[in-house]
Amino acid sequence: MSGTALDSVRALVFDVFGTVVDWRTSIIRELETFGREKRISADWTRIADEWRGGYHPAMDRVRKGELPWTVLDDLHRMTFETLLSQHGIADRISEAEKVHLVRAWHRLQPWPDAIEGLTRLKRRFIIGTLSNGNVALLLNMAKHAGLPWDMIFSAELARHYKPDPEAYRSVPALLRIPASQVMLVAAHNGDLVAAARQGLRTGFVARSTEYGPHQSRDFRAEHDFDVVARDFTHLAELMGT
Amino acid sequence: MSGTALDSVRALVFDVFGTVVDWRTSIIRELETFGREKRISADWTRIADEWRGGYHPAMDRVRKGELPWTVLDDLHRMTFETLLSQHGIADRISEAEKVHLVRAWHRLQPWPDAIEGLTRLKRRFIIGTLSNGNVALLLNMAKHAGLPWDMIFSAELARHYKPDPEAYRSVPALLRIPASQVMLVAAHNGDLVAAARQGLRTGFVARSTEYGPHQSRDFRAEHDFDVVARDFTHLAELMGT
Secondary structure (H helix, E strand, O other): OOHHHHHOOOEEEEOOEOOOEOHHHHHHHHHHHHHHHHOOOOOHHHHHHHHHHOHHHHHHHHHOOOOOOOOHHHHHHHHHHHHHHHOOOHHHOOHHHHHHHHHHHHOOOEOOOHHHHHHHHHHHOEEEEEEOOOHHHHHHHHHHHOOOOOEEEEHHHHOOOOOOHHHHHHHHHHHOOOHHHEEEEEOOHHHHHHHHHOOOEEEEEOOOOOOHHHOOOOOOOOOOOOEEEOOHHHHHHHOOO | OOHHHHHOOOEEEEOOEOOOEOHHHHHHHHHHHHHHHHOOOOOHHHHHHHHHHOHHHHHHHHHOOOOOOOOHHHHHHHHHHHHHHHOOOHHHOOHHHHHHHHHHHHOOOEOOOHHHHHHHHHOOOEEEEEEOOOHHHHHHHHHHHOOOOOEEEEHHHHOOOOOOHHHHHHHHHHHOOOHHHEEEEEOOHHHHHHHHHOOOEEEEEOOOOOOHHHOOOOOOOOOOOOEEEOOHHHHHHHOOO
16 A cells, blocks of 8 residues: 555544454353353354354345344344254243343454554544444443444444445545545455445455354455555554554 | 432433533634634634524524535534624635634533543443534544543434434434433533433533623523533542442
8 A cells, every 4th residue: 555545544444243353252152151051052153153154144134125224133133043943942041041142242352452453543543343233232342342442333324234335435424534534444355345346445454263163265365455464453553553 | 310210321422512522712712823823803702602603593404404414514614604704704714724614613622521520431331422513523523632432422323403302312222222221411401301301311510601701591400300410520420430
């Protein structure tokens, strides 16, 4: 990225699931702890992976208009119900326990470099989320994990899930700056390609263990992104903070 | 406020102009500095007061549908143009200078107790704005002044200016909690009465010098609000933080 183009960036917004937080380790741990305490035996690792596996299909139903606008908390709940039935344990789990477990997505742990990198970047840039998570989820996560966001941008505010163009365009629109002054940071090539199509700058950070043994893509930047960093502290360094 | 009702509050959202920041001193200082540097003599104090005087009438035009949705930055610009003409100095000020001066509303200084009180409250509560200022204005102000918001809630997100009910209801809707778990903090009785009508809790903090010698109201809480505090550190104390 040329010095001039980099100098014009004023805001960095971050994909969250996988990029900022390690959803898989967190969800497996929550489910296993629950199963142990309640003496419910199940393949909790598989349930965690299938739960996340239902993420894109559920949002696609909203994006295609098969479902009205539905926030991610509610999509998580729908997918979880289906999984509990498929795994034959739906009747072992109370309503209060379901609410608690769906809220596990509000309690995800950040990758070890995330808070230090964000704290450094915050000195010079507006830093925010740009996630398909709803505002309450992202805000509760920030309070729980200590993520120092200046602003929670969310698909919920745009009422469009990424990779719909409206989701990306909502950030420069609310900031009242050109899209070229906003950078999306993500661990997913597809997200960044969609952002670049709307004029945003792009920063790739590989998270090659996001899907554990099932990781099949996004090991490296596959396009000519503006910045490619090893982790968030490296990103902070590359951005001059 | 009873201990039980107070215990249920999870988020505090703040009116900003007058409640968190001292707009009058800041705007007068910016205008006077500008006039001195550019050798443009005018009654800058009066222009500041008239600028703020145009605030409610401009928003009312939007609220009544006479204007389509227009963010506060643009309303500030419209009012400022009118004032410069009325004071006979419109042709002395360049476009870049107008942009700079309208942005003075992004550079307002907080009252001396604001940051300490907010920092304490943030430990236990979600803290956010709930202002008629647009998102960019509030975010730039937060970066400039060091206001530690968790979230920028704004009339812009609801596309309704306070005191429209939708503006207040947007906060519990986005947080996915009952309105009774959200408290609006404001220095203006009318704002709090409108919030209470939508089920929010209310906290009054008097800012008896907000309008300087022109202050004519809001010297004290005129209704039975849930909390009445002398300033933000007192509010933090009353809220147990």
